Amino acid sequence: xxxxxxxxxxxxxxxILVVGWQAGSAAITAVHSSSGTTxxxxxxxxxxxxxxxxxxxxxAPVSPATPVxxxxxxxxxxxxxxGGSFTGTSVSTQYGSVQVQVVVANGKITDVKALHLTxxxxxxxxxxxxxxxxxxxxxxxxxxxxxxxxxGATYTSDAYLTSLQSALDQAGL
Amino acid sequence: MxxxxxxxxxxxxxxxxxxxxxxxxxVALLERMxxxxxxxxxxxxxxxxxxxxxxxxxxxxxxxxxxxxxxxTGSSDELRSTYAASLRWRDETGGAFTPHRPDGVIDLNGTxxxxxxxxxxxxxxxxxxxxxxxxxxxxxxxxxxxxxxxxWRVGVVDPADRSALLFTLCLxxxxxxxxxxxxxxxxxxxxxxxxxxxxxxxxxxxxxxxETADVLATAIVAGGPTTLATIVEGRPxxxxxxARDGAMTATPGLNxxxxxx
Numbered sequence: 001x002x003x004x005x006x007x008x009x010x011x012x013x014x015x016i017l018v019v020g021w022q023a024g025s026a027a028i029t030a031v032h033s034s035s036g037t038t039x040x041x042x043x044x045x046x047x048x049x050x051x052x053x054x055x056x057x058x059x060a061p062v063s064p065a066t067p068v069x070x071x072x073x074x075x076x077x078x079x080x081x082x083g084g085s086f087t088g089t090s091v092s093t094q095y096g097s098v099q100v101q102v103v104v105a106n107g108k109i110t111d112v113k114a115l116h117l118t119x120x121x122x123x124x125x126x127x128x129x130x131x132x133x134x135x136x137x138x139x140x141x142x143x144x145x146x147x148x149x150x151x152g153a154t155y156t157s158d159a160y161l162t163s164l165q166s167a168l169d170q171a172g173l
Numbered sequence: 174m175x176x177x178x179x180x181x182x183x184x185x186x187x188x189x190x191x192x193x194x195x196x197x198x199x200v201a202l203l204e205r206m207x208x209x210x211x212x213x214x215x216x217x218x219x220x221x222x223x224x225x226x227x228x229x230x231x232x233x234x235x236x237x238x239x240x241x242x243x244x245x246t247g248s249s250d251e252l253r254s255t256y257a258a259s260l261r262w263r264d265e266t267g268g269a270f271t272p273h274r275p276d277g278v279i280d281l282n283g284t285x286x287x288x289x290x291x292x293x294x295x296x297x298x299x300x301x302x303x304x305x306x307x308x309x310x311x312x313x314x315x316x317x318x319x320x321x322x323x324x325w326r327v328g329v330v331d332p333a334d335r336s337a338l339l340f341t342l343c344l345x346x347x348x349x350x351x352x353x354x355x356x357x358x359x360x361x362x363x364x365x366x367x368x369x370x371x372x373x374x375x376x377x378x379x380x381x382x383x384e385t386a387d388v389l390a391t392a393i394v395a396g397g398p399t400t401l402a403t404i405v406e407g408r409p410x411x412x413x414x415x416a417r418d419g420a421m422t423a424t425p426g427l428n429x430x431x432x433x434x
Binding site: 129130131132133134135136138139140146147148149150151152153154155156157160162163164165166168169172 | 175176178180183184185187189286306308310311312313315319325326327328329330332335336338339340341351352353354355375377401402405406407408410412413414419420421422423424425426428431
């Protein structure tokens with residue numbers, strides 16, 4: 001009897017998890033579809049709509065010894081400076097071509113991304129693999145669609161019953 | 174898709190095998206039997222590693238070693254090579270990852286689950302399964318694609334709200350393993366040969382293999398930003414860290430792996 005009560009409790013909470021999750025997914029999807037493009041696409045749209053963007057980042061060709069990721073935001077530009085993504089021209093170095101995108105918000109550079117790095121053979125390479133700050137909103141936008149599986153810090157057998165992975169396994173998607 | 178779930182190593186293992194729709198009854202039956210065999214062999218891999226390496230089992234080989242009833246030189250080749258691999262990881266992480274517990278006991282927990290996952294993966298591939306997703310207690314190893322041809326999508330739990338996902342990664346074949354380490358679920362179970370850095374609440378590492386992902390995630394949680402900087406440079410891994418104050422960092426590759434819709 002007690003086992004049954006426990007089990008039904010588990011299934012109830014799993015059901016709530018699944019329902020809540022799907023509701024959340026729908027909401028996020030709606031927000032996302034209205035926000036338009038993200039990532040590399042915003043680079044090209046900014047390039048198309050902003051008149052004469054100044055490629056700030058690749059002023060100096062980037063060498064493998066110099067990580068392109070920003071340690072901190074760069075000094076503010078003139079008041080009223082436009083925000084958005086600006087893509088610099090591709091610069092050839094002895095290690096291959098490098099192209100950098102700068103994200104500006106309220107006149108401050110908030111992010112510098114290496115868009116295009118290739119070696120002599122034309123293969124994409126990473127000249128620096130250092131971790132740079134990323135905004136919570138940037139990663140949250142990625143969770144809109146259904147997931148195949150749920151990762152996280154190792155859960156115990158008990159914790160599993162309240163985990164999202166448990167909901168996924170019960171749903172048998 | 175068919176989910177197969179069983180308990181092992183104090184946690185839960187979940188194997189996802191794509192299920193083909195609208196098969197003739199006989200073929201469907203055969204597939205179910207093959208899947209059942211596959212799940213059994215995966216479970217066996219975990220059981221074998223657990224029997225040898227669990228310190229919760231007084232009769233495991235590692236427990237005999239811990240109690241001094243067995244010498245290292247008298248132990249099995251498997252145990253010694255697992256220990257040797259752990260020592261290599263200790264050297265590569267500057268001591269942030271170590272198989273030596275503060276009380277001197279050799280604890281191979283840091284790699285054993287990943288090794289069992291890899292053994293299970295080998296077993297699945299040998300049996301002809303080329304599309305599957307294996308989740309052992311929140312660490313994920315995938316190969317191939319989902320039935321719809323899409324990449325496997327791994328949602329990673331938000332350490333601040335364990336009922337929500339923080340982000341989702343696409344494993345499109347260039348990387349196969351995602352491991353997450355932190356103190357959110359099992360408490361502070363991480364120790365280190367160096368001073369423990371408390372910067373990160375949760376660290377996710379995406380790598381080609383699950384052993385690398387798992388070990389490096391643990392090492393970065395233990396060693397903090399210094400370990401992160403030295404580990405990721407020049408290594409084909411992607412990392413996302415969540416600090417105690419909620420701030421996050423990510424490597425360039427991880428930004429690309431973030432699933433968009």
